[in-house]
Amino acid sequence: MTLRKILLVDDEADIRLVAEISLSSLGGWQVIQAASGPEALDLASRELPDLVLLDVMMPGMDGPTTLLRLRGLAGGEATPVIFMTAKVQRAEIDRLLSLGVRGLIPKPFDPMTLPREILRILGA
Amino acid sequence: MKLAPIPRDEAQRLAALRRYELLDTPPETVYDDLTRLAAHVCETPIALISLVDAERQWFKSCFGPFPAETDRSCSFCGHAVFAGKLLMVPDATRDDRFVDNPLVTGELEIRFYASTPLVSYDGYALGTLCVMDRRPRELSPQQIEMLSALGRLAMSQMELRLRITEQARIEKQLAESAELRRAILDSANYSIISCRPDGVIRAMNAAAVRWLGYRSEDVVGKKTPEIFHDHCELEQRAAALTTELGRPVAAGFAALVAKVCLGITEEREWSYLTAAGRHFPVQLSTTSLCNTAGEITGFLFIASDITERKQVELAKSEFVSVVSHELRTPLTSIRGSLGLIEGGAVGEVPPKMVRLVEIARANTDRLVRLINDILDLAKIESGKLELQMHPLDPAALVAEAVAEIKGMADQVHVHLGWSSDPSWTGHSPRLLGDHDRLLQVLINLLSNAIKVSPPEGVIETRVEAAGATSIRISVRDQGPGIPPHELSRLFGKFHQIDSSDARSRSGTGLGLAISKAIVDEHRGTIGIETEEGKGSTFWFEIPLPPDEWAPAAANDAR
Numbered sequence: 001m002t003l004r005k006i007l008l009v010d011d012e013a014d015i016r017l018v019a020e021i022s023l024s025s026l027g028g029w030q031v032i033q034a035a036s037g038p039e040a041l042d043l044a045s046r047e048l049p050d051l052v053l054l055d056v057m058m059p060g061m062d063g064p065t066t067l068l069r070l071r072g073l074a075g076g077e078a079t080p081v082i083f084m085t086a087k088v089q090r091a092e093i094d095r096l097l098s099l100g101v102r103g104l105i106p107k108p109f110d111p112m113t114l115p116r117e118i119l120r121i122l123g124a
Numbered sequence: 125m126k127l128a129p130i131p132r133d134e135a136q137r138l139a140a141l142r143r144y145e146l147l148d149t150p151p152e153t154v155y156d157d158l159t160r161l162a163a164h165v166c167e168t169p170i171a172l173i174s175l176v177d178a179e180r181q182w183f184k185s186c187f188g189p190f191p192a193e194t195d196r197s198c199s200f201c202g203h204a205v206f207a208g209k210l211l212m213v214p215d216a217t218r219d220d221r222f223v224d225n226p227l228v229t230g231e232l233e234i235r236f237y238a239s240t241p242l243v244s245y246d247g248y249a250l251g252t253l254c255v256m257d258r259r260p261r262e263l264s265p266q267q268i269e270m271l272s273a274l275g276r277l278a279m280s281q282m283e284l285r286l287r288i289t290e291q292a293r294i295e296k297q298l299a300e301s302a303e304l305r306r307a308i309l310d311s312a313n314y315s316i317i318s319c320r321p322d323g324v325i326r327a328m329n330a331a332a333v334r335w336l337g338y339r340s341e342d343v344v345g346k347k348t349p350e351i352f353h354d355h356c357e358l359e360q361r362a363a364a365l366t367t368e369l370g371r372p373v374a375a376g377f378a379a380l381v382a383k384v385c386l387g388i389t390e391e392r393e394w395s396y397l398t399a400a401g402r403h404f405p406v407q408l409s410t411t412s413l414c415n416t417a418g419e420i421t422g423f424l425f426i427a428s429d430i431t432e433r434k435q436v437e438l439a440k441s442e443f444v445s446v447v448s449h450e451l452r453t454p455l456t457s458i459r460g461s462l463g464l465i466e467g468g469a470v471g472e473v474p475p476k477m478v479r480l481v482e483i484a485r486a487n488t489d490r491l492v493r494l495i496n497d498i499l500d501l502a503k504i505e506s507g508k509l510e511l512q513m514h515p516l517d518p519a520a521l522v523a524e525a526v527a528e529i530k531g532m533a534d535q536v537h538v539h540l541g542w543s544s545d546p547s548w549t550g551h552s553p554r555l556l557g558d559h560d561r562l563l564q565v566l567i568n569l570l571s572n573a574i575k576v577s578p579p580e581g582v583i584e585t586r587v588e589a590a591g592a593t594s595i596r597i598s599v600r601d602q603g604p605g606i607p608p609h610e611l612s613r614l615f616g617k618f619h620q621i622d623s624s625d626a627r628s629r630s631g632t633g634l635g636l637a638i639s640k641a642i643v644d645e646h647r648g649t650i651g652i653e654t655e656e657g658k659g660s661t662f663w664f665e666i667p668l669p670p671d672e673w674a675p676a677a678a679n680d681a682r
Binding site: 012014015018019021022025026057086087088089090091107108109110111112 | 445448449452453455456457458459460461463464466467469470488492496499503510560
């Protein structure tokens with residue numbers, strides 16, 4: 001799998017900006033952004049990203065629900081997903097990892113090492 | 125007139141008399157019948173049951189014309205009581221004890237007197253059964269015999285009366301004490317259930333009936349407390365007890381009392397299940413009741429409803445979790461922005477700004493660590509640390525910690541070395557622990573050691589056997605050591621050693637408190653040996669599971 005296009009989903013615009021700079025200027029990837037679950041599903045079905053970075057706590061449709069819907073989309077069944085979350089309790093992390101994602105990046109993350117961390121998780 | 129001498133044990137005699145509670149009571153047929161019989165048998169016009177009180181003689185029964193009581197000074201019976209045996213005065217006018225007695229000289233004109241003493245079971249002469257006549261005479265031997273027999277009858281009536289009074293009093297006291305006990309039990313805000321040794325319920329207090337929703341007549345004498353428990357919980361407990369006690373424990377009443385049958389009072393959280401099928405959490409304390417021979421005569425289950433406490437705990441833990449999440453979100457933006465600036469990802473940073481950006485980023489990191497630590501502590505304090513116990517190779521754990529912290533040590537030119545017990549050739553004992561949490565303890569001790577180490581200092585980590593049944597991991601630094609007055613507070617919250625060195629201030633002050641809590645949860649101990657100017661050794665010991673004990677200890681245990 002070649003990683004070119006990343007869908008970044010987070011309701012916090014500031015966090016999206018920081019992650020976008022890191023992913024595009026350090027990782028060299030194309031970044032498309034969504035501020036909510038429905039927006040993410042719309043973008044995912046049209047853009048077919050190679051990876052989804054998915055926030056967990058979002059108003060309206062949360063990360064796990066968005067993930068579930070994504071799996072129901074044509075072309076979204078196998079898209080690698082990495083959760084990004086400020087929920088760091090172990091039980092919570094275990095639950096999230098059991099939902100069929102490639103990994104989890106806790107917030108706050110270090111933008112200087114974020115691309116490396118993503119590649120590590122994807123095993124590339 | 126000669127006064128009757130006072131018996132030497134008069135005080136006790138009077139106490140004995142009072143015990144019978146006869147003085148000044150209304151006439152009773154049985155005593156009147158006895159005096160009537162005595163008068164008839166002895167052929168006298170007068171017969172009395174006389175009780176000799178401190179200052180008077182009082183007649184429980186009086187047959188014939190006689191006052192209800194007389195002064196003790198003029199009593200014949202006073203003499204009889206002193207003598208303690210049959211007294212017969214054939215002619216009082218010829219007896220210098222009575223010749224000037226008002227009963228003799230007065231209008232009653234008593235001449236003849238005979239009495240048999242009324243002697244209590246404990247030997248006190250309380251009074252007499254006496255007969256009197258206005259003419260001098262004597263009693264035949266048969267009459268004396270009958271008088272004595274009637275006297276004994278009178279006394280046994282008095283004893284019987286006393287027993288009945290005492291019995292009534294005891295019954296009243298018992299009823300009162302039962303009522304008091306019932307009131308206490310029923311007003312207690314605890315569910316209290318008592319059971320027979322076979323588990324069948326003997327009694328329930330009002331709270332138990334109210335909380336559990338059963339009518340007591342439907343369960344008392346019929347059911348065991350098993351019906352108040354969730355079957356899944358009983359099964360889990362039974363399985364745990366089976367492992368712990370090394371014998372099968374059934375998932376029923378046995379699981380509730382297996383521990384207390386060994387003489388241990390047990391205090392555990394359980395769910396109670398109401399008749400309507402509702403669950404609520406209780407703190408249940410179980411006790412076995414034993415007789416003097418040490419045999420179990422029953423069990424007592426005392427439960428307090430901890431629904432509210434549980435809700436508070438949950439609310440607290442949710443609050444901490446939400447706060448942690450809410451703080452983390454803005455910190456993610458701050459940390460991210462600072463990271464990108466510091467890393468040069470958005471253009472070169474002017475030299476004057478580099479240090480300031482670094483300070484801002486480093487302190488953001490510190491804030492994040494603080495939030496993590498507070499979250500950990502909140503979990504520990506609400507008992508939600510929930511260790512995930514697995515067999516661990518302690519040497520591998522040390523190696524992992526040392527590798528993880530190496531970057532931090534390299535930055536400040538501190539050298540890390542570690543060694544494991546030389547007697548472990550190839551195979552080190554496996555301890556049962558939570559890998560991530562024990563690693564957290566080790567990383568914490570190592571990062572503390574790095575912070576206090578001088579440049580080119582060496583930190584020596586050792587993992588070794590501590591006796592035959594524990595593993596000891598120690599971290600020795602070449603720092604300044606810790607002054608004695610700091611030691612007692614060392615493992616407390618927000619404690620930091622005073623220091624001018626900025627490095628030692630980058631911590632949160634919670635690391636050792638968390639480490640201690642984690643080690644405690646492993647039933648281990650944590651401690652320090654330190655000498656000012658020479659460095660410190662922080663260590664912790666974790667007990668090994670019995671199948672990993674060194675052979676010597678395992679043999680001792682067997």
